[in-house]
Amino acid sequence: MSIHVVFLGTAGSVPTLQRSLPAVLVQRGNEQFMFDCGEGVQRQMLRAKTGFHKKMKIFISHMHGDHVLGLPGLLQTMALMDRQRKLEVYGPKGISDFLLCVKETLQFGLTFPVEIREINGAGVVCDEEEYTVSAVQSNHVVPSLAYALVEKPRPGKFHPKKAHALGVPKGELWSELQRGGEVTLSDGRIVRAEEVLGSPRKGRKIVYTGDTRPFDAFAEFAAGADLVIHDATLDDSLAEKAAVDGHSTPSQAAEQALKAGAERLVLTHISARYPDAQVLLEQARKNFGNVVLAEDFLELELPLPED
Numbered sequence: 001m002s003i004h005v006v007f008l009g010t011a012g013s014v015p016t017l018q019r020s021l022p023a024v025l026v027q028r029g030n031e032q033f034m035f036d037c038g039e040g041v042q043r044q045m046l047r048a049k050t051g052f053h054k055k056m057k058i059f060i061s062h063m064h065g066d067h068v069l070g071l072p073g074l075l076q077t078m079a080l081m082d083r084q085r086k087l088e089v090y091g092p093k094g095i096s097d098f099l100l101c102v103k104e105t106l107q108f109g110l111t112f113p114v115e116i117r118e119i120n121g122a123g124v125v126c127d128e129e130e131y132t133v134s135a136v137q138s139n140h141v142v143p144s145l146a147y148a149l150v151e152k153p154r155p156g157k158f159h160p161k162k163a164h165a166l167g168v169p170k171g172e173l174w175s176e177l178q179r180g181g182e183v184t185l186s187d188g189r190i191v192r193a194e195e196v197l198g199s200p201r202k203g204r205k206i207v208y209t210g211d212t213r214p215f216d217a218f219a220e221f222a223a224g225a226d227l228v229i230h231d232a233t234l235d236d237s238l239a240e241k242a243a244v245d246g247h248s249t250p251s252q253a254a255e256q257a258l259k260a261g262a263e264r265l266v267l268t269h270i271s272a273r274y275p276d277a278q279v280l281l282e283q284a285r286k287n288f289g290n291v292v293l294a295e296d297f298l299e300l301e302l303p304l305p306e307d
């Protein structure tokens with residue numbers, strides 16, 4: 001199962017002609033994860049052909065307008081399109097009041113249930129069969145969260161020769177072993193999955209920082225990530241301003257990705273002062289080779305590792 005990442009909005013604070021406000025959509029199988037929800041996100045979704053009816057969880061990093069004002073419009077568009085499936089929204093304190101207040105004052109009815117979960121503190125915020133989503137307090141000018149989508153390890157590769165050698169007949173018993181279970185053979189012997197499977201295969205990990213200065217807990221939180229999507233609002237020459245505004249520079253983002261041992265880095269939340277943001281990419285590249293500058297509609301693929 002491939003993981004597909006689409007950058008729907010990559011601007012910081014205000015939209016520009018090239019960049020819409022922050023939103024990243026991760027598509028994993030039939031399920032979507034949206035990180036932040038900037039204004040006009042539904043039009044970006046139309047252009048990216050993401051659909052509006054899929055299973056979806058939305059994760060809001062913090063309660064600044066550029067990250068959250070897309071939610072009311074998105075919910076209303078989904079209702080007008082007669083969405084039926086439940087939508088889950090996770091975010092910091094305030095997300096619940098915000099949505100309830102908008103819903104009441106604008107008096108729009110929804111055709112689908114919305115489950116809102118406010119996150120207090122760090123840890124796993126969502127634990128499903130195949131993955132978890134965790135949050136950690138980041139370091140912005142208001143309470144803010146970074147998120148990690150982490151796939152659980154998959155059972156190791158099945159070795160048919162070993163199963164044959166142990167006398168396990170092909171069929172249902174093989175399937176059970178492939179799922180990680182144990183089986184009892186007709187002669188009473190028990191064969192366990194470990195005897196016929198390779199070592200468990202690591203899942204993929206995607207980390208989204210939201211708006212943040214570099215912070216200490218990041219290296220552990222993002223350890224070994226396949227993809228880190230990091231705030232890089234201002235270039236290195238404006239490091240002082242970035243610190244005051246609660247943002248990061250490209251070199252800082254690169255350093256954080258390096259400390260975490262991440263595979264790939266994407267710089268986003270790009271300030272409107274960079275119609276050409278190549279300078280950000282160049283600054284990050286000095287510390288970290290595998291880096292990309294986010295653009296609206298940039299798409300990345302994270303294939304399933306085959307070991």
Ligand SMILES: [Zn+2]
Nearest residue numbers: 012013066211
């Ligand atoms: Zn922002």
Ligand SMILES: [Zn+2]
Nearest residue numbers: 062064140211
């Ligand atoms: Zn902010």
